[in-house]
Amino acid sequence: MEWGGILAYLVSFAIMASIYAVFCLGLNVQWGYTGLFNIGIAGFFCLGAYTSALITTPKPTGVYAQYVKQLFGLGLPFPFGLLGAALICGLVAFLVGIPTLRLREDYLAIATIGIAETFRLIFNNEQWLANGPRGLMGLPQPLQGLVPPEYYNYLYLGIVFSVMWLIYLAIELAIRSPWGRVLKAIREDEISAAMSGKDVFRFKMQSLVLGSMIMGIGGALYAHYTKAISPDVFTPLYGTFIIWVMLMAGGSGNNRGAILGAFLVWGIWIGTKFLTDLLPYTMKARAPYIRFLIVGILLELILIYRPQGILGEEKRVSRFLED
Amino acid sequence: MLELFVYGIVLGSIIALGAIGLTLVYGILRFANFAHGELMTAGAYVALFFVGTLLPRLGIPNDPLSPFSFGWRMVVAFPLAMAAVAAVAVLLDRVLYRKLRQKGSTAVMMAMSALGASLILRMIVLILWGGDYRSFFPGVLRPAVELPLGIKVRPDQILILAVATVLVVLLHLFLHHTKIGKAMRATADNMELARISGIRTERIIVWTWVIGGCLAAAGGVLYGIDVQIHPGMGWNFLLPLFAAAILGGIGKVYGALIGGLVIGVLQQLSTAWLLPTYKPAVAFIGMIVILLLRPQGIFGGKD
Numbered sequence: 001m002e003w004g005g006i007l008a009y010l011v012s013f014a015i016m017a018s019i020y021a022v023f024c025l026g027l028n029v030q031w032g033y034t035g036l037f038n039i040g041i042a043g044f045f046c047l048g049a050y051t052s053a054l055i056t057t058p059k060p061t062g063v064y065a066q067y068v069k070q071l072f073g074l075g076l077p078f079p080f081g082l083l084g085a086a087l088i089c090g091l092v093a094f095l096v097g098i099p100t101l102r103l104r105e106d107y108l109a110i111a112t113i114g115i116a117e118t119f120r121l122i123f124n125n126e127q128w129l130a131n132g133p134r135g136l137m138g139l140p141q142p143l144q145g146l147v148p149p150e151y152y153n154y155l156y157l158g159i160v161f162s163v164m165w166l167i168y169l170a171i172e173l174a175i176r177s178p179w180g181r182v183l184k185a186i187r188e189d190e191i192s193a194a195m196s197g198k199d200v201f202r203f204k205m206q207s208l209v210l211g212s213m214i215m216g217i218g219g220a221l222y223a224h225y226t227k228a229i230s231p232d233v234f235t236p237l238y239g240t241f242i243i244w245v246m247l248m249a250g251g252s253g254n255n256r257g258a259i260l261g262a263f264l265v266w267g268i269w270i271g272t273k274f275l276t277d278l279l280p281y282t283m284k285a286r287a288p289y290i291r292f293l294i295v296g297i298l299l300e301l302i303l304i305y306r307p308q309g310i311l312g313e314e315k316r317v318s319r320f321l322e323d
Numbered sequence: 324m325l326e327l328f329v330y331g332i333v334l335g336s337i338i339a340l341g342a343i344g345l346t347l348v349y350g351i352l353r354f355a356n357f358a359h360g361e362l363m364t365a366g367a368y369v370a371l372f373f374v375g376t377l378l379p380r381l382g383i384p385n386d387p388l389s390p391f392s393f394g395w396r397m398v399v400a401f402p403l404a405m406a407a408v409a410a411v412a413v414l415l416d417r418v419l420y421r422k423l424r425q426k427g428s429t430a431v432m433m434a435m436s437a438l439g440a441s442l443i444l445r446m447i448v449l450i451l452w453g454g455d456y457r458s459f460f461p462g463v464l465r466p467a468v469e470l471p472l473g474i475k476v477r478p479d480q481i482l483i484l485a486v487a488t489v490l491v492v493l494l495h496l497f498l499h500h501t502k503i504g505k506a507m508r509a510t511a512d513n514m515e516l517a518r519i520s521g522i523r524t525e526r527i528i529v530w531t532w533v534i535g536g537c538l539a540a541a542g543g544v545l546y547g548i549d550v551q552i553h554p555g556m557g558w559n560f561l562l563p564l565f566a567a568a569i570l571g572g573i574g575k576v577y578g579a580l581i582g583g584l585v586i587g588v589l590q591q592l593s594t595a596w597l598l599p600t601y602k603p604a605v606a607f608i609g610m611i612v613i614l615l616l617r618p619q620g621i622f623g624g625k626d
Contacts, residue, residue, distance in 0.1 A: 035431070037431050037434065037435075039357075039438060098615075099611055099614040099615045099618075100614060102618075103614060103618050105430070105431055106354070106355040106430065106431065106434055107569070107614060107618075109355065109357075109431075109434060110355065110562075110565045110569075110610070111607075111610070111611065111614070113561065113562065114562050114603075114604075114606075114607030114610065114611070115607075117562065117603050117604065117607065118603075118604040118607055118608075121600055121601055121603070121604050122604075124600070125598055125600060125601070236558070237442070241438070241442055244435070244438075248435075285453075286449065286450050286453065289446045289449040289450045290446070290450060292442060292446050293442075293443060293446040293447065293450065295442075296439050296440075296442040296443040296446060297443065299435075299436075299439040299442075300419055300436060300439045300440070300443070303419075303423065303428075303432060303435060303436050303439070304419070304422045304423065304426075304436075307426075307428065307432065
């Protein structure tokens with residue numbers, strides 16, 4: 001491979017890792033800072049991607065309308081897609097939170113699995129909504145005409161990276177505010193937080209909604225990168241599990257850890273592909289399973305030997321405090 | 324409609340077998356075992372290994388025991404699958420959950436570990452057997468008999484119901500009339516108190532996994548006898564299992580039994596209006612309704 005090829009490969013790697021970093025940041029708000037156990041990230045991933053797709057593509061006309069069915073197509077620019085994805089995901093998170101956030105912590109987990117499975121089933125079976133199992137194609141990319149197509153990924157990396165950075169700064173700001181300290185108090189001891197006069201349910205709800213909105217943005221960023229989405233992408237494996245491994249590896253409760261974990265685990269994931277390429281031809285079809293097995297074992301090792309992750313949680317809660 | 328109800332009872336008895344194990348583990352180890360569905364998958368595939376690979380080599384004939392679709396191979400494979408999955412469940416506890424217990428990890432960390440274990444189990448099944456749908460006895464005709472009121476059922480389905488009933492009765496006898504069963508119930512009530520009374524709780528935990536694993540394997544194999552098996556079946560069972568356990572009240576064995584039947588019937592009846600692929604979603608909606616109306620479950624008191 002020549003240098004240009006390697007560089008292009010690195011750019012596409014960085015785009016995917018940054019998109020996953022967005023999900024990790026969203027999950028970090030929920031799990032890292034508030035202790036909310038959301039294992040239905042794939043649901044918000046899926047919903048964000050589809051929402052943005054429906055907002056930014058025009059409704060198919062003429063011959064296309066026979067092959068591509070979708071509920072609506074607004075043909076609006078990219079930022080509206082991101083915004084719509086965030087809003088819809090926030091709304092769904094709110095609805096999921098109502099029955100679960102007052103109950104034991106694992107009920108939220110089960111409910112989020114349910115939401116993720118339900119969305120995947122709906123998008124897979126309801127042809128009229130977003131073209132069923134064939135999915136949507138030809139999603140527009142922002143600022144497409146600005147650079148020649150072969151250099152477009154560099155531009156998109158810039159966009160993804162800026163979005164990720166803005167989200168990072170926003171969360172850092174929020175977490176270091178009194179609001180963020182309440183979240184951590186709830187995570188550490190819900191009853192004490194309630195006794196200090198904090199409305200635990202409300203703060204949990206805000207954290208769940210905020211994190212899910214960020215996940216929705218991640219889904220939208222993904223959709224406009226691949227330009228084509230179908231329900232089979234948003235499985236629990238790619239959509240939920242790997243993101244958890246990323247956050248746990250990097251260090252939950254640490255935003256830099258979330259980003260580090262995303263790049264590191266995505267690197268490991270890509271690296272295992274090179275490893276399974278060495279397998280004999282007959283085993284090739286089952287290579288993805290071996291790769292996921294490795295990721296699963298990685299998670300178990302982290303949980304047992306280094307549950308705080310690589311960076312661990314940042315102890316300092318405010319810049320006004322000494323260490 | 325009545326027919327769907329009967330099919331629902333059959334599916335419900337399979338769900339109940341998984342949900343009882345889930346609720347036992349929940350009650351004693353106090354974490355949500357997200358790998359419980361995969362224990363069902365493991366049971367089904369171990370049985371497939373015996374009936375499809377090992378037992379034919381030992382020369383055990385495959386003639387179906389009329390009127391059922393399976394023969395002596397399955398009769399031999401069934402208890403072996405249960406034992407194997409019980410061993411898998413105990414092994415998972417040894418290498419994963421016990422380490423976390425000793426470190427004093429929270430219930431959520433244990434649940435996350437279980438989620439990882441579910442992925443690992445599913446991937447091992449996929450690596451060994453591939454992702455296709457499989458039948459225990461491909462090509463065997465499975466005629467239905469007609470019961471009164473025009474209900475068509477296969478003899479297999481009646482047998483599934485019978486086996487599930489026998490297992491639940493055995494579990495009842497075990498929990499109420501053996502020393503270990505009584506110790507298990509005491510541990511579920513209050514682990515600290517049980518330990519002070521001289522109950523070796525680590526041993527109780529092993530027993531919990533053995534029973535949970537056996538019942539899950541039985542559920543998985545029975546499901547395979549009813550329809551077909553595939554590596555994703557356990558994951559699809561996860562929502563019904565939790566819905567059943569929550570409906571019955573976490574930790575309540577008979578609650579999980581009733582919950583399983585209710586969810587099974589609900590899932591089958593829904594196919595009159597919805598695509599069958601929506602079954603997990605139906606269980607999910609049912610669960611949300613329970614959480615809104617009576618989060619402690621039908622049989623649960625205040626936690």
